[in-house]
Amino acid sequence: MSAVTAMRGTGAPAQGPPTGLGHRLRLGVMDTLTMTRRELLIWFRVPAYIFFTIIQPIMFVLLFRYVFGGAIPVKVPGGYVSYLMPGIIGQSAAFASFGTAIALARQIQKGVIDRFRSMPIARSAVLTGRLLSDSLRLTLTVLVILGVGYAVGFRFQNGWVPAILMMLLGIALGVVVCCISAYVGLAIRDEESVGSFGLVWLFPLTFVSSAFVTISTMPGWLQAFAKNQPISIVIEEMRSLALGGPLALHAWQSVVWLVGILVVFIPLSVRAYRRV
């Protein structure tokens, strides 16, 4: 290690931070990509993460298709499996955010986030890298679910362009819920608490929705919530895209909800990250 003395201070850019916007942007992109690669590498190493993002959604598809599905009457072309698939994509995308919250809380506890914050890394990179890797992960989940769906009888009824839009909307929903989860993880900072109660809100949001059953079968007081909460709205839009149906109303409602949540939770997450 005798070379170290000679090289000390000449390793990283030592002449102070470059200030050009373009340069900073380039470094920001580089840092985001490094973080993304890092998160994906971790994800591949943890069997539990793979289970939650791939195996569990497949089990849900099979469970609802063959166990509960027969008892749930729906009026859509193609029967229950057609109704189910957009719903299950929405539900899985939302639940995939579990990993985001838990991983961030864990990295705070371990001091990994402190290390990053003491390094000359773009301030946003931890979050943007996280979200980029989450969206890649979500894409994989959506493709796996659709593959299984096709094997058990699901077919897009409305052409390819709306089909692709449906997938993108499902991924967007997942990323938006990941933003909420990122905030939860950064704010609670304790892996165990996040795992046990930090994400309970996901259950009413995904199950008291139109993901698996038609809302008209629920008691009246529940319908009001189920109909107007964002996950139902996005899933209804996905369903229309996949199967054909009115698009306009749910389209703008979906956009308003998704953008609204981002506008609230991205600044909250950034603030929580700075304060860790």
Added chain:
Amino acid sequence: MSDDAAIVVENLHKSFGDVHALRGVDFRVDRGTVLGVLGPNGAGKTTVVRILTTLLHPDSGRALVEGRDVVHQAAAVREIIGLAGQSAAIQEELTGRENLEIVGRLYHLEKATARRRAVELLEQFDLAGAADRPAKTYSGGMLRRLDLAASLVARPSVLFLDEPTTGLDPRSRIGMWEVIRNLVAEGATLFLTTQYLDEADELADEIVVIDHGRVIAAGTAEALKDRVGGNVVEFALPDRDRLAEAARAVAGLADGDPSIEPDTGRVAVRVGSRGSEALVQAVRELDAAGIEVDGLALRRPSLDDVFLALTGHAAEAEEDGGGRRRRRRSRHGASAPAGTETDATTEGVGR
């Protein structure tokens, strides 16, 4: 500001709600030297580290690292520092090599350079054999070494180590000291916090003692020891019931009152600059009183004595009861009782 200072800290204050973590801390660290920051849990050591490494803003006061302000030039500070915190900041799912390479990439090293640097560090820290195993298979000592390696990837000119050996077994601790000594030999400036007196004694050029958010003493280990008042005559009693009696017997040769540790049956008497002559006197007095003793010895004061004298309580038995209680005993084996048996020199503490 003077150009040979690597770290300058002026009048730092920081509160968390009602808790005053820092109440006006000042010190400076010369380039290429090791500062040991010594204090019990909750004294404010980690708060100082977090401020100096840009993780936390002070409420008031100023801190410069290599002349760069940690608040207003935080990005510039981050370019030149390395941090190894209290827990190993390692992603345990990734291998040692991956951890280091990713840190290298985040410091914007070229891919090949990051890879080379990782190999260098793995070898230097004796981790080459475990390089491609997930870090969760590493022992505590290996994780700490990997963590330290990660803090060195970009060859920082100022390195912050926050309690680098807390929780390590004695063997790993000695290993860690060796590693730290080598770093110092390379010429880095080192800021080291510890609650172990012997660690500061071993590694630091200068020591700053912090208690309740204030610097209560600063200087070299030798200077601090001198401040306590020179030599100590120390002995243990097989019969603990006679401790007070023994203390009375030797009171005549002390500068202040003898200090007593009921747990261990030890009595220590400060005798200033007097040497073996004080020892002989002690033997006479004890013999005259008919008190039997074990291991009567004359020694230079340890940092234990310093801490006791400065703070009025022992270094290793702070009352805060914080989560981490894995305290070692100091090498003098004194398991000091919590805040009891303070001695008379306490009021000599600078405010």
